Amino acid sequence: MSEQEERGNPSAGARRASGAAGAGEGGAGGEVDWEAERRRRRARFLRELAEARALRDRVQPRRAKAARLRHAMRMRTFRW
DSSP: OOHHHHHHOHHHHHHHHHHHHHHTOTTHHHHHHHHHHHHHHHHHHHHHHHHHHHHHHHHOHHHHHHHHHHHHHHHHHOOO
8 A cells, every 4th residue: 555545544544554563674763753743843843833823812812702702602602
């Protein structure tokens, strides 16, 4: 299976990682490093996104207040 197809199939990556770890190959460390790097990039992205939202809220307080009120209304009318 190609790398492109494995990205679309989450179980294929898990199978490959578990197979490599189970066989005791040295290549399993590369997979762990790739996952750790992906998590670091995702964490950095989420931090920057939160920072950008906070900045937007400080710069446009009226829009932020309206968004908070809309969100509160959605949460009140949501049926569990």
